[in-house]
Amino acid sequence: MPKTITEHNLRLLIDSLLKDRFRVVGPRLAGAMALYEPLAKGEELVLDQLPRRSAKEVFFPVCENILSFERTEAGLQVTDVDLSAMSETVLVGVRPCDAAAVPVLDEVFSWDYKDEFFLERRRKTTIIGMACTKSDDACFCSAVGLSPGETKGSDLFLTPLLGGGYGCQVLTDKGQQLLARYPKLFVDTVDARLAPLAGGTGDRLDLKRIKAWLDDNFESPLWNDIAERCAGCGACAFLCPACHCFDINDEGTTELGHRRKHWDACGFGKFTNHASGHNPRDLQNKRYRNRIMHKFKYYDDKFGQTLCTGCGRCIRHCPVGIDIAAILREIESRSQ
């Protein structure tokens, strides 16, 4: 029999988790927008907005210390971060485009180098995904092979029901454990009818053909046509659920300081600037080309996955109106 949960009980679930010392992160109002932030009570959960930033920051924060150093009389002391202190976390109300990006990121963070900062948070987090019943004209999850009801990446998945509440789908052991921990909050419902999911999330793109075109068109006038207008900021990469480049900086003094890992973006002019002064991506078109190549060719070459989940954030917030969905259609048409 299918499990369901009322909205009231969903908020109660958050309160119960908080009481049981879990860290609960979910969409929360920050001014007029929502962000995935730690919730202090169930009431704070925002259910009708796609957060401005993606959920990647729960695993891969905007900035984090990866070690500290201090010069003492005994010499230079280097202190590692205590990963065991990271909290057990439940990430709730995650949109399908954000949840689906997490297993995509698993690939790169557990590849040749195991990024324990990412992986430890990943191990300790349970993801409660939530289907979308509305979309806008920047959404294009269906175009990249996902959908407003996509369960990829979720441990437990909620789909809004007609008349309120959510149908619950258990997808992993973690999801099952969460459900089993609070059995009273979930009820069996015989006649649960799912609300219609969001439409208009884009016709399916032929990603194979797009990749084939990219394989052959490292040099193409298209890159310049697109990137001439690019202002070279990091808004697209920083809002993206799948972009994962970071920089490492030592900050503080020679006596006391921290080594910090923080988001970086291939759109920045200095991203590939060598110590010699040489910059292989000296022009914006080469930087923008890398953005597309990485998402739709290199990541596929390496991990067999696409580094884009169609959330549309980069489209909504590009200062100069660059529209990656339109670019993909253009590439698809060129690959005919």
Place this chain on the structure above:
Amino acid sequence: MNKSAQKLDVTPLVDESYCAAATQAIRCEATRLLTEGTVAAVIGYQAGRRKGTAMPTIVSSPEKAAELIFSSACVNNLALYLTKAKKEVRGKGRLAIVAKGCDMRALAGLIAESQVKRDELVIIGVACAGVYASGADRAAPLTNATIARKCRECVVHLPEGADLLAGSLPQQPMLTPLESQELARLEALTPAGRWAFWKEHFSRCVRCMACRQVCPFCYCEQCLCDRNRPQALESTPRPAGNMAWHIVRAMHLAGRCAGCAECERVCPMDIPLNLLNRKMAKELKELYGYEAGLQPQEKGPLAEYKDTDDQSFIK
């Protein structure tokens, strides 16, 4: 909300046919300039895929000139593309640019700072009733509810000093000056109150640098905030470095910022940066009777020294 306010929110501010006329005039002029070879490229706007959106475009052939448009979605300040941050565009040769009244002020500033030569530039001025606010419903017309905050207090609907004026406009209504009101509210706070206000906003900054990258006056090839040997300010997105960066940005633009508010429009974290710009502009006006971007030949008060300058601040 009372009934008259609700009515104001749905009444279009202007008959949008003025956009069609402006579009036509821009296309004609661009076609002529490109056909005659007067310019190598025209920097203007083209429609985006999504309804009610537009984006910057750089048009190099007369055929492509037919794609140029003007509408309330033409939010960008295109002066950005004339700076040395955009070498690819400058390298094309002589340029023409579409400029709203607020963009003209940035052009005047760039000319004054010797970044652009007026006689090498063709300026297609465009009559502008205002543009959409970020996040406004683009399916709706431009109304009191959808207009950008900066446009509510616009005094340059008709640009001055352009080579041509595309479109025309009736007298524009006065709208409630929300930005001035917000600035006055902040000024009335205690320093601790203002600190708390900015601290909260800057805590969300992710250092995407969109504010810097769209600013026509942030054209330095080596930005102070990117320096790491030695580091001038913390470049990581943390509260201390964020605060430092936004103070640096405001200070470096004092007396130069022409008020286009692009930094605020593009901020993905909704930080109201133009309040800082406005405050700096106000200080400059009070101290030196100076307003940036009114006349290109003017040298800013912070860029020159006079014996008679007020020095009472030196303690």
